[in-house]
Amino acid sequence: MQYVTVLSTKTTEDTVAHELHAEDRQAIGEILSLHGHLFDGGHLDRLGEIFTPDVVYDMSAVGVGTFEGIEAIRSAALQLGPGNPVAHHVTNIVISGEGDGQVTALSKGLMLRADGTLASVTHLDTLRRHDGGWRISRRVISPQRAPLGGAHLADAGDR
Numbered sequence: 001m002q003y004v005t006v007l008s009t010k011t012t013e014d015t016v017a018h019e020l021h022a023e024d025r026q027a028i029g030e031i032l033s034l035h036g037h038l039f040d041g042g043h044l045d046r047l048g049e050i051f052t053p054d055v056v057y058d059m060s061a062v063g064v065g066t067f068e069g070i071e072a073i074r075s076a077a078l079q080l081g082p083g084n085p086v087a088h089h090v091t092n093i094v095i096s097g098e099g100d101g102q103v104t105a106l107s108k109g110l111m112l113r114a115d116g117t118l119a120s121v122t123h124l125d126t127l128r129r130h131d132g133g134w135r136i137s138r139r140v141i142s143p144q145r146a147p148l149g150g151a152h153l154a155d156a157g158d159r
Contacts (some may be wrong), residue, residue, distance in 0.1 A: 051135055
């Protein structure tokens with residue numbers, strides 16, 4: 001069995017190392033990937049496989065709103081109908097810590113729209129163990145609309 005040491009901070013003064021099994025890291029990556037398969041395939045009856053019942057799904061930065069609970073997410077997806085992306089792709093997954101049974105995962109998302117355009121977002125996910133596995137309990141989606149996070153040559157001295 002492989003272990004990966006992950007650092008998390010409980011307070012600004014105390015840093016605690018937690019052991020996160022390689023199997024957990026793989027399971028977390030699979031949950032993040034399964035999201036795209038379930039939504040793209042219209043398997044909205046299976047959202048409990050990736051979300052906790054009390055999940056908060058925050059898409060306010062892309063103008064869609066925030067949804068609380070699996071049924072609210074399912075309803076929003078159905079209401080959006082053909083406005084949903086045709087394909088969701090997740091990449092660049094970085095698991096930054098575990099504490100109190102929670103993990104934070106940062107990832108990039110690419111979404112192919114029906115009109116052929118592509119959108120890029122960042123997912124900031126909190127996952128926790130639920131129902132025998134890892135589940136997303138909070139997802140915040142932020143659009144990526146400017147190169148270099150908006151940094152410009154004029155700002156080079158500030159970074």
